[in-house]
Amino acid sequence: MKDILHISDLHISTSEKYGFSPQKVESVLNVLLQDIKQLEGSQNIIVDTIFFTGDIVCSGKKGEYKLFENIFLAPLLSALNLNAKDFYFVPGNHDVKRSSIDRFESAYRESASVEEINKLCKDIQNCTEKSIRLNDFNQFKKKWDDNKENILFKGGLFTTYKIDT
16 A cells, blocks of 8 residues: 655745745755654654645746755655655646736636636647646646656646556
């Protein structure tokens, strides 16, 4: 059976005003690693998979993903002796670059029918249409998914993996 570490809502930020600063993230990581080591000793739990389910970063910007990789993810994977194939993630609303909503998208959202929006979602999933707000997230995701051999389906909105227990 897998020993899964589930994390969410880190909200790492390059801004002084919003989200978790790099210093706070490093503190969270240190406490997390202490807790994991305690579980290893007291309950023989050896984390072998990490799921990060949303809000990795604060505003979906490329620099925030780089910061997340450097000061949280790489040290976490290293400390747990894991690699990219052991790390899975799902974007949250903060992982999408909300500032990329332009006036055309804004107007479309207000006037489009449910059928039109459903068609747009299908087109994004089938990769015949793109959401520019997901560009930075998708570049980050691609880097981590490139060497995974357990991808069953990869689309514009979701990826399905086979994870053996």
